[in-house]
Amino acid sequence: MRQLLTRFFALILVAVIGLTGCNSAGVSGQMSGDYRQDTLTVIETLRTAINLSADDPDKNVAEASARNLINDFFSFYRRDNAVEGLSSFATTRTALNALAGHYSSYPNRPIPDKLKNRLEQEFKQVEAALKRGA
Numbered sequence: 001m002r003q004l005l006t007r008f009f010a011l012i013l014v015a016v017i018g019l020t021g022c023n024s025a026g027v028s029g030q031m032s033g034d035y036r037q038d039t040l041t042v043i044e045t046l047r048t049a050i051n052l053s054a055d056d057p058d059k060n061v062a063e064a065s066a067r068n069l070i071n072d073f074f075s076f077y078r079r080d081n082a083v084e085g086l087s088s089f090a091t092t093r094t095a096l097n098a099l100a101g102h103y104s105s106y107p108n109r110p111i112p113d114k115l116k117n118r119l120e121q122e123f124k125q126v127e128a129a130l131k132r133g134a
Contacts, residue, residue, distance in 0.1 A: 031076040088129035095122040
């Protein structure tokens with residue numbers, strides 16, 4: 001009886017995890033589907049997060065939100081053929097990968113000024129490309 005109950009519980013657990021993983025609402029919860037607006041929103045949110053001072057009480061929340069936003073953006077637009085060839089998407093991807101890499105490798109360290117300057121430069125390039133429609 002115990003073995004049957006264990007197998008039943010395992011089956012239920014697999015079903016719940018499988019159905020939760022197939023739900024796309026959680027993946028793109030923050031993305032509207034408008035690439036231009038979503039990209040500008042991501043840039044502004046990340047600018048705010050990286051420019052918070054180290055002693056700001058909201059710093060940890062902003063960084064966690066930034067990580068989630070980066071994941072949502074990549075999950076939503078990574079396989080979108082309409083944006084894949086755009087220069088704005090390539091530059092955005094470069095910037096987000098750099099920031100995500102810092103957050104993964106150095107979670108408790110502040111973002112270096114060199115990286116902040118690079119990100120700001122790339123954010124400006126993305127904004128210019130979006131104005132051109134690229």
